[in-house]
Amino acid sequence: MIDLHCHILPNIDDGAKDQAISLEMAAKAVQEGITTIIATPHCIPEVYFTERQAILSAVAELQKLLDGAGLPLKILPGMEVHLTLDAAQRLAQGSALTLNDTGKYVLLEFPMNHVPAYSGQVIFEIMLKGIKPILAHPERNREIIESPQVLYQLQEKGCLVQVTAGSLTGRFGSKIQQLTQDFVRLGWVDFIASDAHDPIKRPFLLREARLVVEELVGRERALQLVLGNPEKVTKGEAIGKGEVLPYQLTRGEKRKKKGLWYGLQSFFRK
Template sequence: MIDVHCHYLPAVDDGAQDLQSALRLIRLARADGVRKLVLTPHVHAGRWDNSLGFLLPRFDAFRNLVASKNIDVELYLGAEVHLLPESLRLLNEGQIPFIGGWDGMKVMLLELPGGGIPPNALAAVRYLVGQGVLPMVAHPERNKTVMADVSSLEPFVEEGCLLQLTAASVIGEFGSRAYRTAQAILKKGWAGVVASDAHNASHRRTRMKAAFRFLRKHYGETVAERLLVSSPERLLNERQTLCMDTMARLEAVRW
């Protein structure tokens, strides 16, 4: 499986706090059946002032450390970008690490405020799409507006946004409302990928294997495979073909 949303890069946000716990989380992910991971630190101005320039050297050092420990995983750098004007400025400056590509567009993991969908969110999404950036909405099943009315996501789906469900929500470990909302999104056929959004080894851990089994049982093998394997793989494949500006800088450093 491929996990396109996790907080394992040490000491850059509220995920892994040091190298030892980050290494432990990578090993736990591998044991959970994940072989490729996009590390997605928060980019959230005023809270976690991360940018590509700040994250890239830290990511490279961490990737080298993981390789030296002979852990059989491939790591990529992405980010979870909070919907803020500052994030759009970073985007214009080429300072946003993307997740990958989709239909020729760069994919940005976009975090809406958990409290709801702000009135300007759709306009921001349209602006991004106009810039060739496709938002992948992070964990919509945990958004209060969506939990109250899942059809509030419809305009985002119509704009082509990918929706990323959290593995723990899918299996019911993120509360009953997130569970019900995740099932409603799945039943509408709107889910794009399932990812862990794991932060630690206790209450925010990787649950990829359990989510795969749940989906296989309730929605069929094809759906489970698409959400946890083939669609994430497609994101990564297109990452390598998008060889311009930010992605080129990322790939140039990596290979």
């Protein structure tokens, strides 16, 4: 498997605190069956911001450490880029990294509580530069939880979707678990990634999530989400979006009484 969202670099952000933690995470990844990780430290201006060259150097240093420890794990460079008004400019200037530095895909993160009104414009500017946005864990965004149609519309604009392994396995609660599994059934999900920050509190869970998806949509599709599509990202190759079913509501008045789950359940009863 290939994990395209992981905070394994030491002393960069809120991920691995030191090299010992990075080594422990790497060992856990190998046990899970992960062969490649794209290291994606947060890129949030005035909070976590490390220049491109510093990330490339940190990746090279960690790879040397893993090789020395005999761990068969490849580390590639990237960032989890916070969506700001100047995100497209930072990518164009090279201060924000694309995934594996290919210039083709960017892991884009929304604020936790909402999708900014300027998101559509920034995404458009990013795509004009030939870069495809991959939305990081949208299933954990409060606005999207309340209004899944927002995510459907972002996909129509050309965005790809990465969900967190722990969301599928229930680590973030049953509501997010159900919603994420529904997104998989609807064909909205293009990648499953760990978003691992440490070996214990925020572990990988990628193998467990893959098995969940196998039960939902079959082994072939599950492998595409943890291997086929991520491999294309590492190579900067195009990814074809399969059939995406719309989020539908029936009996609109009942939605107000029963919440968004009524709409999803109604859809799958058809």
